Amino acid sequence: MTPPLASGSGRPFRRVAVAVVAALALTATAACSSSGDDEQDGSDRTVRVGAVGAGPATADPHGSLFNESDWVRLSAIYDPLVGVDEDGAPAPALAESWEVDDTASEWTFTLRDDAQFSDGSPVTSADVMYSLGRIDELADQNGARLGSVDMGASSAPDEHTVVLATSVPDAELLTTLAGSSFIVPDGTESFDEPVGSGPFVVSAQDESAASLESNPDWWGGEPASPGLEIRAFADPRTMNEAVTSGEIDLALGVEPAAAATAEDNDDLQVIRRPAGSTTPLLMRLDEPPFDEPGVREAVKLAIDREALVENVYLGFGQEGADLPQPNDPSAPNDLEPPARDVETAEQALAEAGYPDGVDITLHTSAAYPSMVPTATLVAEQLAEAGIRVEIAEESPDTYWTETYGQVPFSVGYYSQMPYPVWVRQTALSDSAFNETQWRRPDFDSAFEEAMATTDTDQRREQLADLQREMAAEGGVVAWGHGDGLTVASSDVDGLSKGPGFARLKLTDVAISS
Amino acid sequence: MTSSTVVAPARAPRRRAAGAALLFARLVGWTILVAVVAVVLVHILVSLLPTDAATVIAGPGADPERVERLRGELGLDDPVVVQIVQWLGAAARGDVGTSLVSGRPVLGLLGERSVVTAAIVIPAWLLAVLLGTVAVLLVAVRATPRTRLVQTVAGTLCGIPDAIIATVLVLVLATWLGLVPPVSLTSPGTSILEEPVLLVLPIAALVLPASAWLVRTLRGPAEDIAARRYVTEARQRGRGVISVSLGHVLPPLLPALAQSAAMLAGGIIAGSVVVEQIVALPGLGGLLAQAVAARDVPVVQAVAVIVATVTAAGLACADAMCSRLERQW
Numbered sequence: 001m002t003p004p005l006a007s008g009s010g011r012p013f014r015r016v017a018v019a020v021v022a023a024l025a026l027t028a029t030a031a032c033s034s035s036g037d038d039e040q041d042g043s044d045r046t047v048r049v050g051a052v053g054a055g056p057a058t059a060d061p062h063g064s065l066f067n068e069s070d071w072v073r074l075s076a077i078y079d080p081l082v083g084v085d086e087d088g089a090p091a092p093a094l095a096e097s098w099e100v101d102d103t104a105s106e107w108t109f110t111l112r113d114d115a116q117f118s119d120g121s122p123v124t125s126a127d128v129m130y131s132l133g134r135i136d137e138l139a140d141q142n143g144a145r146l147g148s149v150d151m152g153a154s155s156a157p158d159e160h161t162v163v164l165a166t167s168v169p170d171a172e173l174l175t176t177l178a179g180s181s182f183i184v185p186d187g188t189e190s191f192d193e194p195v196g197s198g199p200f201v202v203s204a205q206d207e208s209a210a211s212l213e214s215n216p217d218w219w220g221g222e223p224a225s226p227g228l229e230i231r232a233f234a235d236p237r238t239m240n241e242a243v244t245s246g247e248i249d250l251a252l253g254v255e256p257a258a259a260a261t262a263e264d265n266d267d268l269q270v271i272r273r274p275a276g277s278t279t280p281l282l283m284r285l286d287e288p289p290f291d292e293p294g295v296r297e298a299v300k301l302a303i304d305r306e307a308l309v310e311n312v313y314l315g316f317g318q319e320g321a322d323l324p325q326p327n328d329p330s331a332p333n334d335l336e337p338p339a340r341d342v343e344t345a346e347q348a349l350a351e352a353g354y355p356d357g358v359d360i361t362l363h364t365s366a367a368y369p370s371m372v373p374t375a376t377l378v379a380e381q382l383a384e385a386g387i388r389v390e391i392a393e394e395s396p397d398t399y400w401t402e403t404y405g406q407v408p409f410s411v412g413y414y415s416q417m418p419y420p421v422w423v424r425q426t427a428l429s430d431s432a433f434n435e436t437q438w439r440r441p442d443f444d445s446a447f448e449e450a451m452a453t454t455d456t457d458q459r460r461e462q463l464a465d466l467q468r469e470m471a472a473e474g475g476v477v478a479w480g481h482g483d484g485l486t487v488a489s490s491d492v493d494g495l496s497k498g499p500g501f502a503r504l505k506l507t508d509v510a511i512s513s
Numbered sequence: 514m515t516s517s518t519v520v521a522p523a524r525a526p527r528r529r530a531a532g533a534a535l536l537f538a539r540l541v542g543w544t545i546l547v548a549v550v551a552v553v554l555v556h557i558l559v560s561l562l563p564t565d566a567a568t569v570i571a572g573p574g575a576d577p578e579r580v581e582r583l584r585g586e587l588g589l590d591d592p593v594v595v596q597i598v599q600w601l602g603a604a605a606r607g608d609v610g611t612s613l614v615s616g617r618p619v620l621g622l623l624g625e626r627s628v629v630t631a632a633i634v635i636p637a638w639l640l641a642v643l644l645g646t647v648a649v650l651l652v653a654v655r656a657t658p659r660t661r662l663v664q665t666v667a668g669t670l671c672g673i674p675d676a677i678i679a680t681v682l683v684l685v686l687a688t689w690l691g692l693v694p695p696v697s698l699t700s701p702g703t704s705i706l707e708e709p710v711l712l713v714l715p716i717a718a719l720v721l722p723a724s725a726w727l728v729r730t731l732r733g734p735a736e737d738i739a740a741r742r743y744v745t746e747a748r749q750r751g752r753g754v755i756s757v758s759l760g761h762v763l764p765p766l767l768p769a770l771a772q773s774a775a776m777l778a779g780g781i782i783a784g785s786v787v788v789e790q791i792v793a794l795p796g797l798g799g800l801l802a803q804a805v806a807a808r809d810v811p812v813v814q815a816v817a818v819i820v821a822t823v824t825a826a827g828l829a830c831a832d833a834m835c836s837r838l839e840r841q842w
Contacts (some may be wrong), residue, residue, distance in 0.1 A: 055569075056622075056803050056812075057614045064570040064614070140579040140586075141570050192617075204702025206625055209793040211701040231698065234802065238793040241695045245687070248698070398563040400573035415574075432576035 002111050015404035025185070046211070046227040047492065050239045050248040053232025055206055056178050059191035060135045061182035064141040068253050069232035073210050075504040077227060078182035080110065081128055087328055088416075088500035090174035094183055094197065095162075095363055102450050104171040106337050111160040115219045117185050118201045130186040146216065147176035169452035171252065171459050175328075176416035179501030180296025181326040191316050199223045199507045206319035207275075208232050226495055244268070250488035250495065252503065255369055256314040262487040269490050272316060275326045278372040278414040279312065281362070281378060283475035286437040287408035289360065290475060294352025300477055302345035302385035303378055305337050312373045318476040318484060322471035327499040328419035330463035333473060337479075345385040357386030364391060364411040365399035370482060371411045378479075406437040414478075416500045419463060421445055427470065443469065481511030493498035536833055551821035552604075552814050553597055559810050560593045566613040566808040570822050572667045587613050600814065609818075610811035612804075619815045622800060627819065629705050630785055630796035633712055637719035640783050642774045644720065645727025650758040652728065653735035653746070664732065670725035675784045679718035680797075681790040686714060696793040705794070709767035720789045725775055726780065734769045738762050768835040779824035 011297045053069030079480060083093030088284060095109040115123040118493040120455075135142060136151045153165035166173060185195055194202050199220060200212035209231040213413035214223040229246060244265070253276075254262075262268040283290035283299065290296055305319040319337040321328065349357065364375035372393060379389035384462040394403045404410045414422070425431060428447065429439040450462035470476065484503055488495055494508030567583040568575075584590050591599075603610060609619045648667065652660045670678070687695035697711035705711060729773030738744065744761045752760075763770075793799075797816055804812035 055807050058798075060616065063616070064572065071710070092732070097537065140583050142581075143575065149670065204700075206701050206795065207622065207800070208793075230699065231701075233793055234799055235790060235793070238696050238791065241687075241696065241791070245695050247694055247696060301657060372809065392568040401564055401568055402765065404573070416717050432578070448607055 004023065020403045025367045030044070030276075031245070044226060047225045047250070047509055047511060048229045048249055048448055049229050049232070049252065049506065050233055050234050050242055050247040051252040052234075052239065052389055053208075054234050059194065060138075061184065061191065062131070062138050062142060062145075063385050064143075066275050066316045067232060069230060070251060072504055072506070073108070073178070073196070073212075074182060075501070076200040076212055076230065076506060077202060077494065078184065079115065079123075079198045081132070081181040081183055084179045084498070084501040084505075085504055086496065086498045086505075088327060088498050088502045090178040094128065098174070099453055102169065102454060104169040105166045107164045107173055108165070108419055109162045109164065111162065112219055115197050116157040116217065117195050118215065119185070119195050120168045121185060123183060124159045124186075124431045125162045126159075126186045126251055128162050128183055129154070130139055130188075132162075132181065133184045134184075135181065139434055145176075145180055147173065147424075149173070149177075157380060161275065169448070171451050171454050171456075172418060172420040176421055178418075179504070190475050196298055200228055203227070214378060218507075219395070220507060221509040225506075228396075228506060240487070243489065246489060247482045249492050250486055250509070252486050254485045254487050256316045256350060256482065256485065259485045260314050267386070267490055269488050269492070271486040271488065271495050271497055273484035273486075273503055274318060274501075275481035275499060276416065276463075277368070277370070277376045277482045278320065278324065278478050279368065279482070280324065280412045280414065280476035281374075281479065282405060282410050284405075284408045284435075284437050289354060289358050290408055291475060292352035292354075294348040295354065295358065296473070297402050297476060298345040298352070298385060298387065299347040299382065302382050302387060303477065303479055304340045304381050305479045306340075307334050307381070308377055311377055312370050313480065313482040316480040317480050320480045322474070322476060322478045323467055324414055324478055325417060325419045325422050326478075326481055328463075330467070332468055333465040335468060340381075341384045346385075349386055354386075356476040359386060359388045359390070360409050361392050362391045362409045363375055363394055363399075363403050363407045365394045365396045365403070367396040367399050368413050370449050374479075375411050378417075405433060406472075412476075419467070420447075420451065423466070438470065438474050438476075529539065534555060540826070540829045542824055543829050547602065548684070548818050549824035551817045552587055552601065553812055555817040556597050556600070556810060560596075561812055562805075562808065564590050569807045570614060570789070571708050572641050582635065587645060590663065595687060596810070600811070604818075607738075609815050612809050612812050614807045614809045615716065619811050622812060623797070623819070626795060626797050630782075630789070633715045633719065633788070633794070634778075634781055634785050636712070637716045637723065638719045638774075638778055640776060641723035641727060641781065645724035645731070645777075646770060648728045649731045649735045650762055651754070652732060653739040654744075655656075655726070656756050664728065667725040667728035668677075670722050671729055674720065675718065675722060675787045676791065678721055679715075679788045682714055682718050682721075683791065686717070695705055698793060699795075706812075711794075713840070715785070715788045715792050715794055718791070719784050722784065723777055724779050729775060730773050731766065731769060734764060735766055738765050740762055749795065760804045767806060768838045769832045771831040771838070772828075775824075775827040778827045779820075782820050782823065 026193065049072060051069040051072045052097040053067035055067050058065055060072045061078050065071060079094045081093060081095050083091045085091035094111055094115055095418060096112040098107055098109045100107050111123065111128065117123060132146060132149065133151050135146045139146065148166040148168050148170040150165050150167040154163060156162050162332060165438065198220045199215055200439050201215050202210055203213050204211040209229060211227065211229050214225060216222045236255055239251045240254060242248045261269045262270050283296055285291060300322065309315065309317045309319055320334040321337045323331050323335065362379060364371050364377050366372055375391045378389055382389050404412055425459065426433055428434045428444050429441065446462065446466060450459050453459040453462060453468060491512050493510055493512045496502050496505040567580050567587055567589055571580045571583055611618050612622060613744050617835050618789060635651050648663050683695050693710055693713045698717060699705050699708055699711065739762050744757060747761055785796060786801055789796045789798035790802060800812065801816045
């Protein structure tokens with residue numbers, strides 16, 4: 001090794017040089033970032049929206065849509081045939097009115113005559129028929145979004161009328177179509193340069209973000225803000241950082257932990273929408289020990305719903321009464337969540353033939369953040385009633401295809417959908433994927449009867465009875481519902497507080513001065 | 514490649530030109546071979562993963578019949594070998610396919626994202642090589658407690674995962690000091706190159722561990738050279754640190770440096786996958802992560818080709834350089 005030699009007069013100079021360079025670099029970066037802030041000041045500016053989009057961005061409004069960011073963008077560009085109101089219930093959109101025949105199997109929609117696409121052409125029945133036909137063709141990819149509509153038997157008698165026939169009586173067709181029946185111009189095959197009739201028009205877009213300008217000619221009136229910038233975040237944590245640092249104005253669909261932090265921050269506001277998601281326990285009725293109704297009752301009584309909401313959702317949620325879709329207009333709101341009663345649970349367990357308790361495995365996965373904490377807490381709570389739970393955590397990749405609904409006891413995940421759609425997917429004897437093996441011919445026929453009832457109040461009462469029956473005897477333990485959470489900077493006005501598709505309504509959102 | 518049979522430098526220019534052409538042909542051939550092997554391996558790996566694109570598209574709880582129909586439409590029911598051969602055949606004709614999930618051409622997906630990744634990877638690589646070389650020369654030529662500190666810091670940095678370094682940098686540079694934005698968001702349709710300040714964080718997050726790795730790898734060889742007699746004598750004659758470093762230590766270090774720098778390129782590209790995710794930069798890394806999660810084989814393959822080509826070409830160039838330099842020193 002060389003002996004250290006002092007390099008004499010060179011040293012102080014070098015230090016000065018380093019300091020100068022560093023200072024210059026820092027000022028340059030600071031100057032750049034502050035000039036960026038200036039541009040964004042002022043009240044009449046674009047609203048920057050963030051949403052989670054872990055998968056590749058999808059431009060096709062009729063295909064497979066999993067990214068929240070895609071839903072936000074497509075809802076801003078395209079109008080649905082049937083929209084939603086502030087409470088998430090079906091409301092006029094491109095169809096300004098509708099009628100249903102007495103058998104609830106033929107719907108006549110009248111289109112508004114003042115809607116036009118961003119290329120200037122008017123929206124007509126041909127566009128609606130083309131778009132619905134496309135949704136029907138892509139049924140495998142979009143989870144049969146068109147429900148019971150039979151496109152072969154449907155028709156467009158004139159430019160502003162569309163008659164949709166359903167394959168079975170479906171008095172709830174509107175809830176199926178509401179929000180997701182996006183209409184594109186007749187013959188559209190490429191969606192790279194979107195042409196829609198919605199409240200916003202795309203001015204620029206790339207893989208992760210889109211700039212939209214408000215559409216002054218929109219039939220619903222010009223939106224409150226001059227435009228939107230919609231950005232997909234692969235990681236919700238990055239989205240939280242962006243909204244906290246003011247790089248975006250609002251973040252749709254944040255995790256409870258981020259909402260809790262935001263509540264302590266004066267620059268941010270938290271919007272809570274009831275029952276955005278549900279993390280139910282699913283018990284298979286055809287497998288021991290859940291083939292015994294007493295065991296199902298014991299589970300429902302032994303869990304501590306309040307503690308679950310407090311710990312899993314950090315209080316951003318509500319206790320559930322085992323209703324899979326509590327936001328549906330037909331949900332029986334008078335149903336109270338069962339109070340915890342460990343003694344009665346033990347008794348029910350004993351009467352069901354398990355006086356010494358029972359050992360079961362609860363399967364879960366980290367597919368959604370609420371799923372593993374749910375399993376952990378439930379295991380502790382059930383143990384107090386003699387139900388000894390072992391937790392099996394599976395890979396998120398294979399959980400939905402290989403585990404959930406196929407083992408006797410698993411943790412599920414529901415996002416919002418209309419109750420009838422949920423029933424068709426999973427609660428009828430002929431459902432393609434019956435999670436809890438709830439197969440009751442009486443239930444099936446009562447559902448069919450409700451779907452053929454055109455009187456809304458009567459139908460909702462019939463559907464409410466079905467939900468009561470299943471809450472009492474079924475295998476779905478919907479112990480609570482997490483709020484849909486939006487974090488926005490405190491100067492954002494006009495945010496929708498409604499559930500379901502109402503969350504995507506951005507026409508009233510603007511930055512206040 | 515290291516056991517080189519490259520034609521020895523000859524007087525006759527014709528022979529030299531022929532040698533260069535041969536060298537270039539070997540370089541290209543080697544790179545293509547590596548890219549093809551990478552594609553085949555990646556395809557096999559993705560198909561070994563549980564679930565496929567059809568299941569992802571159909572969504573949780575989907576009707577198995579629907580999934581089967583989708584699988585047929587996407588061509589996923591063919592044997593893996595058939596799929597690979599078909600892809601290679603099409604790729605040879607310049608068609609790298611469309612994304613299984615979004616249905617868009619893979620080339621279009623790569624476009625702007627390659628620019629973004631290049632904009633952080635290339636500066637990060639240059640900076641890391643520069644910083645690492647300066648540090649290693651300093652440590653080797655002038656061993657003092659302070660320069661040994663560099664070595665300790667480098668050792669520590671090497672052991673920390675990229676994700677943690679990036680997160681700490683976000684905390685310090687963005688959250689505490691407010692010098693740069695914590696996430697690198699560009700306005701839609703504008704290039705990241707128009708807002709270079711957004712590149713500071715990701716580049717820094719890549720440079721730190723990369724230059725640390727270089728210091729650790731090259732310290733031994735550099736110290737060996739610095740201990741040679743002509744170097745110590747030069748120091749004793751009063752030559753300065755910079756002069757000795759550049760004049761006596763750096764030239765014999767070049768072959769090792771070239772090889773390490775080439776390997777570093779691969780490492781930095783790999784690190785960019787993680788860093789891009791943390792600062793929400795829309796580069797190839799994010800595309801790769803999405804594509805693997807969605808089992809979008811054509812996209813994964815395309816990214817693999819790019820990464821493999823760059824790394825293989827870099828290594829091949831370094832090897833060629835090495836053998837030349839070694840003959841000189």
